[in-house]
Amino acid sequence: MRRGLDGFSDDVRAWRAATPGRAPVYHRLLEEAVALFQAPVGSTEEAARARVEAAWRERKQSSPYARPLLLMAALRAEALRMGPRHTLFEAIGAAQPRVASATRERLATALGDASPRLFADLSTRSVQTNETSRAVAWLWPAALAGGDAGRALALYDLGCSAGLNLAGDRLPPLWTDAAGTPLAVAARPRIVLRRGFDAGPLDVNRDGDCLWLTACIWPGEAARLQRLAAAIDAFRALASDPAAPRLETADLADVPERLNGIAGAVDGPALHLAYQTVVRDYLGEPLRRRYTDGMRAWLAAAQPAAPRVWIELEAPPGGGSMAIEAHLGRSGPAARAPLDLTLARCGYHPDRLTTDAAAVAAFSAALAAR
Ligand SMILES: C[S@@+](CC[C@H](N)C(=O)[O-])C[C@H]1O[C@@H](n2cnc3c(N)ncnc32)[C@H](O)[C@@H]1O
Structure with missing residues (x-):
């Protein structure tokens, strides 16, 4: 059972190893997220890290893929709600995802300046794909x-x-x-x-x-x-x-x-x-x-x-x-x-x-x- 951001990079590594070639934009964004959470630079990145850590502090996750995919789903939900105004819309909201738009800077803004809705999703929702x-x-x-x-x-x-x-x-x-x-x-x-x-x-x-x-x-x-x-x-x-x-x-x-x-x-x-x-x-x-x-x-x-x-x-x-x-x-x-x-x-x-x-x-x- 892991809380907050403890062991997040291990979970991302496990998910990436299990899904080679799938969802390249999530691979890229999660790589950027690991780097950002490990060593945030500047106030936006520090806020981004602190807000995600706080949203997950009281949550226990038993599945190793839960947090990487929850982070991606919550960001995508926010991009879908906001449309092209969202900094990661081109990357993960548009019909054709654009990997080049999945940058660390955009990720930091999408988290550091996000609406409380995003953190409500991170702290209360689960990945519930219905396939x-x-x-x-x-x-x-x-x-x-x-x-x-x-x-x-x-x-x-x-x-x-x-x-x-x-x-x-x-x-x-x-x-x-x-x-x-x-x-x-x-x-x-x-x-x-x-x-x-x-x-x-x-x-x-x-x-x-x-x-x-x-x-x-x-x-x-x-x-x-x-x-x-x-x-x-x-x-x-x-x-x-x-x-x-x-x-x-x-x-x-x-x-x-x-x-x-x-x-x-x-x-x-x-x-x-x-x-x-x-x-x-x-x-x-x-x-x-x-x-x-x-x-x-x-x-x-x-x-x-x-x-x-x-x-x-x-x-x-x-x-x-x-x-x-x-x-x-x-x-x-x-x-x-x-x-x-x-x-x-x-x-x-x-x-x-x-x-x-x-x-x-x-x-x-x-x-x-x-
Ligand atoms: C990956 S989803 C699969 C949903 C669906 N069966 C499908 O295949 O599309 C896993 C589901 O299990 C539910 N779940 C996880 N732990 C549970 C528990 N202890 N009791 C009831 N449901 C649970 C989650 O809420 C989620 O909806």
């Missing part, structure tokens, strides 16, 4: 489990940000397998419940939260911005649906118990599918252990007419490509530990999946039998 390509984590397993054959589906998004992946079935599919063949994802699932949980859910009916979601997308990523706009529209359009999305503020450690109550109140047979995408690294121990144990206990309480599945789309411990891991509850007298299957490997913003045929067959067979 809808990750909806594959439920759309594909739902198809494998017969989601297009009329089976009722109750969905739970754990660490949902704005909950946009709960509207993933309303967005154009974009996934293929490793050979480039379109992946069969659920096209018309019969969803009876859409629930999301997050420590600080974002509300797409609030302009400030929509701007923050935009700021969390890296500069120049036009396709992701378009998909975000479409997802916000799709989410809002579901407000009048019988299964309108509902988001709750909750710490993930407390969610498995809540899921028990909610799942028990769903009428009739349904597949209960809980999924979590890129959240695990935000959970420090022992919270992570409590959450994992709780989810495994939730799976163990599955009933034959109401099977329970928990999907994780996460980076495996120790790094490497992301994995889609499915855990299936096993009900009845033979109830044992959940069946754990790695269905596929994919990227951080998944569009192409390397599927594991044996795991996929085992997953489909286990759910077909219910």
Whole structure:
């Protein structure tokens, strides 16, 4: 756990090593930020350093990428709010980011002379990208489990940000397998419940939260911005649906118990599918252990007419490509530990999946039998 600017340069180094060739303007700006925070020169730079340090003094960050990306998102949010008047607008606010504009002098001004809004974002907000390509984590397993054959589906998004992946079935599919063949994802699932949980859910009916979601997308990523706009529209359009999305503020450690109550109140047979995408690294121990144990206990309480599945789309411990891991509850007298299957490997913003045929067959067979 790090506070203030302690170890900031190590975190930047780690982020830069993990993202070679991506977001060059953030690489440049973060390099300048490290130099500025290490040895500020003059009153503007000293003010810049002191204000960031003060904003983070009481914050504990468990993820090494949290502070570099939070600094970038907060600066980008301010550039988007102010437009071309902002000293870093050309660098990180414009549709085509200009790396040459990401200078130390402009960064110092953007921090040293900034509105208090910027420091409010630094001290209260978190990087909450809501990446809808990750909806594959439920759309594909739902198809494998017969989601297009009329089976009722109750969905739970754990660490949902704005909950946009709960509207993933309303967005154009974009996934293929490793050979480039379109992946069969659920096209018309019969969803009876859409629930999301997050420590600080974002509300797409609030302009400030929509701007923050935009700021969390890296500069120049036009396709992701378009998909975000479409997802916000799709989410809002579901407000009048019988299964309108509902988001709750909750710490993930407390969610498995809540899921028990909610799942028990769903009428009739349904597949209960809980999924979590890129959240695990935000959970420090022992919270992570409590959450994992709780989810495994939730799976163990599955009933034959109401099977329970928990999907994780996460980076495996120790790094490497992301994995889609499915855990299936096993009900009845033979109830044992959940069946754990790695269905596929994919990227951080998944569009192409390397599927594991044996795991996929085992997953489909286990759910077909219910
Ligand atoms: C990187 S975002 C991923 C959001 C979304 N799942 C996606 O893939 O687009 C991580 C999310 O986890 C949430 N989060 C982090 N720690 C949490 C906790 N202890 N309890 C609940 N939510 C948490 C954050 O607020 C954030 O919205």
